[in-house]
Amino acid sequence: MNLDALPIEKLLLKRKSLRRELLSGSNLHDLRIAVLGGSTTNELVDLLEVLLLNSGFRPTFYQSEYNRYYEDAVLEPQLIANFRPDLTYIHTTAVNIQSYPPLTCTEAELPGHVTAETERFRRIWQSIQQHVDCQIVQNNFELPANAILGNLDAVSPAGRTRFTNELNLALACAARENPRLILQDIQGLATRLGLEKWTDPNRWFSYKLATTIDGSFAIACSLASIVRAVYGKSRKCLVLDLDNTLWGGVIGDDGPDKIQIGRETAIAEAYTDFQEYCLSMQKRGILLAVCSKNNDATAKQGFEHPDSVLKLEHFSAFKANWEPKHENILAIAKELNLGVDSFVFVDDNPAERVIVEAQIPGVAVPDVGTDVSRFAAILEAGRFFEPISLAEDDLQRAKQYEANSQRADAEKKFANYDEYLDSLEMTAEIEPFRPVYMDRIVQLTNKTNQFNLTTRRYTLAELESAIANNHIGIYGKLTDRFGDNGLVSVILGRIENVDLHLDLWLMSCRVLKRDMELAMLDRIAELGRRAGVHTLYGYYRPTAKNGLVSDHYTKMGFTLCSHDSETVTWWLDIRNYRARNNHIKLMELSNG
């Protein structure tokens, strides 16, 4: 069943049977989540469970007793520590705020009240961080149900609306400073839904539920998208139909001059607005692709329209032909080296949506309807592209994919491959993990499936704790004459006496066949030798997606050691190791 198009009324009824169905699936990623609530959290957790199951996780939950979030975290943290959560979610709402200022509160006194409330939560996070290595998610606060002071409630230092806004700002600043803390914006969720639809006093008095079912569902969707983002499962590519999706009308019938785009009519303006939305996604690192039933040349004319906000250069892939759309989407996935589970498909035609959804499990196919003015809101509600942080790399990515096609052109002109590699003028920075790159390292570790020898997943906490304990972790960044590819490769080795066990070796496929793996091997061997290592042990654990690297260690000159059903093991003596990379210049870090 397509959960992306299932309204809450249906989900509420089908939740138990969906849960049963999804639990029987294979390859689910086990996940332990502690939920510390200031209200009854069962409804929220039930919905979250089925959404996470649908995203490939098998969650196990710990829930604090009603309104014991502070006690559980600060006074009896052992309960949570024993549960060993991967993620702890602190769910509190306006009813849990304790330090609302009195009516006599002055401007000078207000910050004290805000700090008092913020500190209470800071103690919760600190205690959790002390006792468990886990990701923490804290939500901010929706505005109070009643504005006692009317409009002044948002202005006066005694106003609860003003206080909530100040508190939310303080929480945002706290999250900016603490890499383990992710802030969930339920103020935004409540605003989009409307406070009247967000809470129901009846539910609070009767069941201590802080939100309506619609509110619980919005929170669960948002939280599921945060979890997907933490584990590198956010989607990366927006695949778009053309006629009546990116412009009004049928370009093949109406002609490029007659399509509806621009500012002349209401309809044209709505399509322009959706194009601007797509462009803003592209600018923040989401790839755009076209999948349209059209002649290629005709389709491209649409983007030459002077009012078209989107231009051809904004698309990383362009398929306009008469083949079935699901086949084109598979071709786009191959071309971009991305899994279809990172795609979201937008088409006004329900028949196309149905066939894509049926033929390619994993592609998100939201029911966008046929009204372009609703497309962006429906995509937003699906929370497909949740980022955890705005990494430089995300902003660069769209450009890199463009540069890739130039590289492919350049490749054709060289007599041999070495000559081509040299012409790329590659420079790499390969160094031990640095705090500034940890977000990207975690992101890459959790989303790389093809060039990934062991497909082990690590949270930030696990990686940080590994490198503090007898591990060597290195990252590689690669630049060439077409652009900066960013951080593209990671190796994590575990030292045991004179052996270095390579628990993790992965690389982004966009730098495949560039000798980057040799440069990485050179560096890990060098660092290993400095640490007294004699032998490298390499492991290959086959999955459905990593066949590409089944002979990686053979290519790297390792000797086969053993293999069982799950793991193939190789070794390499590095006592007399000589560097092998000839095509990539290593960059020294200026300040260590």
Next chain:
Amino acid sequence: MDNLLPEVQDIFRDIFDQPNLVITRASNASTVDDWDSLAHINLITAIEKHYKIKFALGELQELKNVGEMLNLMQAKLAAK
């Protein structure tokens, strides 16, 4: 509108994920397995969503069985 029971029975079957569950006007929390306080919230929420009605605070506490709930629903639907 006359006989809400079959449709309400379907809602019960979905919520409890028991396709053969039989609900009568005499059913109540003590005669249906798994009808605990959390399931109760789910049932009430599903019924409110499905029929686009709202139960007022305290209205449900007085009810002894499904039959009485159906009467209350009938009254609400008639008043719409």
